[in-house]
Amino acid sequence: MEKERETLQAWKERVGQELDRVVAFWLEHSHDQEHGGFFTCLGRDGQVYDDLKYVWLQGRQVWMYCHLYRRLERFRRPELLDAARAGGEFLLHSARVAPPAKKCAFVLTRDGRPVKVQRTIFSECFYTMAMNELWRVTGEARYQSEAVEMMDQIIHWVREDPSGLGRPQLPGAPATESMAVPMMLLNLVDQLGEEDEELAGKYAELGDWCAQRVLQHVQRDGQAVLEHVSEDGEELSGCLGRHQNPGHALEAGWFLLRHTHRRGDPVLRAHIIDKFLLLPFRSGWDPEHGGLFSFQDADGLCPTQLEWAMKLWWPHSEAMIAFLMGYSDGGDPTLLHVFYQVAEYTFRQFRDPEYGEWFGYLNREGKVALTIKGGPFKGCFHVPRCLAMCEEMLSALLSRPALAPARPVPDPARRGAE
């Protein structure tokens, strides 16, 4: 046990130091002092190679800075709060394409003019996360009312009427559910309900509905998590139906663990560990070169996505969170050993000891394929969220008298709400 404690302690220090380096990278290179918000198209050394502002990444960075400010003492620094506020104001001012309508752009010019709009809910989801965290750190009610109003709009699009998203209804397009939608909504339920009994109550039924919808993606007698299923939870035909995204399944896994922890359902918890953690890890881990594949076909056919075998930063970040949370919550050493395996690979392959932050895109063999540190889809989010959550979980584990817990231990990300 002492050996195990030493290993956990070493990882806690490694993770904490890496978090400092990662945050320093974004603080140094990403702030737009003129217009507010963040540059996320950053080269290996932090150089801005494009000044477009992707709304997902603006919202995520606001959320991340507030989250760090609120939860880790050493990040309670004015520069994080000021940048988060400036990012929030930028979003308030520019994210919506045609106010008072709530639809947000996908990407904006540096000064906030819309460039592209996606016909999905995700820009709005990250907007909501940003506003809710800003309210938590500033106490300003206007941020929270923005968050709640946008949340209600998102729920309307998802559960009542998607027509406001602008997607055409075509006779050949089956009514499908992407796992991303209930997953993201489950994450928002957790975000808004933290230490807020009123909203936790308001969204409790929604949380259960989301969990139920995510669970529908376990298909083929429990042998596969499929990214897209029919509206009534059946497998779809063709590539779309067979599409698997191991990183997404693992992320859904820890969202579900967090949800289940509140519900206190050990049978469901075991199901989640089995289907959303171990299954995607076992099928998604490259036996030849290590690392998680980006996409797979449930029949073992070749996916059509060009990057299917590339190793991306975010599935590895999500896997670290999922396995450490699974271990923290139940004490199964198998889960801890998978955490170590993923974390060793991830730190070895993705870190950049020279300039900080992680590389995002490796080829199948683990060589850096793109040297960028940020881009249209990679910002200040998955890496620091992973490191901050792992640091908190490792601290909590080390603070216990014995490492194998006698009863489930609260997930640190919900600590305040227990």
Next chain:
Amino acid sequence: MEKERETLQAWKERVGQELDRVVAFWLEHSHDQEHGGFFTCLGRDGQVYDDLKYVWLQGRQVWMYCHLYRRLERFRRPELLDAARAGGEFLLHSARVAPPAKKCAFVLTRDGRPVKVQRTIFSECFYTMAMNELWRVTGEARYQSEAVEMMDQIIHWVREDPSGLGRPQLPGAPATESMAVPMMLLNLVDQLGEEDEELAGKYAELGDWCAQRVLQHVQRDGQAVLEHVSEDGEELSGCLGRHQNPGHALEAGWFLLRHTHRRGDPVLRAHIIDKFLLLPFRSGWDPEHGGLFSFQDADGLCPTQLEWAMKLWWPHSEAMIAFLMGYSDGGDPTLLHVFYQVAEYTFRQFRDPEYGEWFGYLNREGKVALTIKGGPFKGCFHVPRCLAMCEEMLSALLSRPALAPARPVPDPARRGAE
């Protein structure tokens, strides 16, 4: 010279045999006997892994079968004509989303119901190519009137009013021109004008306009071909402005060579060889592993496209056509040697001696990354078009008394029209 003739003869045989194998693959695996049209999602051995029908690829395969039937004696076989007709009827019946409006779907179900619509002109362009070739081989006027009516609609979208395409006008989105648009239109002008003086005359001004627009993509004092420029031909800011696609530049190169050949402008011809053939080849050829990069950044920064360094089948097919056409038309041995270099790499890396057709997607090092032979973007088109055109050009070269031509020699793809 005798040595050179032997090498050309050997390539002619290699190319001709490969064309036979490639066509055999599609004849055996791709025909939908029930609904007409073609399966293009084919695994390494030809197995259908998805039955969706991508309209670009339906149109291209109809065009390809007709073109082979019409131009190469050994392909004048009923099975090609019947399959092309069935594909054409499938398109006539199903491609348009809401007839009589002309907008075509991007992808259809196997039985022809629309699944997705793109807000671009390309489905319609391949529809037009298919209909025009069908008319050429069958003589049925209804195919030609479809082709001409669709062509006029496309011209209206490009030169008069794009609103029918359904793209939103957003204040932050600059008015840009993608090189694909005038390129594609130039190709259609050539297609419709072949051996058709009336249409050649009708579209002559359009052809000049397209060439002029494509030439505007040569930027930075002639040092780069940029994929996107502003409406008035200036470089755009950011990644979009710096984006380069060597395969596209090479394809535009041979479209322009064909156009210039008709116009008989040797200065322009030299410019095209320099800027659209040699420049993209020199900057786009991977000095380390060989092969053409998919995308590059004009400042030498890392592109944000995950596949930027992958080697794709179609840029190599286009490069083979471009360099052999450039050589055929002017006799510069440099161009012939580049043709050999590209063709050697291409035959070595992309061919599949076991099952036929070429692999489409290699990693940077040249290893097969996706084993599929067809998919949403790869069908029966670039490979057989390249092989058929190269076979014809090699035959024409070998039929000359001396290999270095005293005067420009007609492009074989325009042979009948000269």
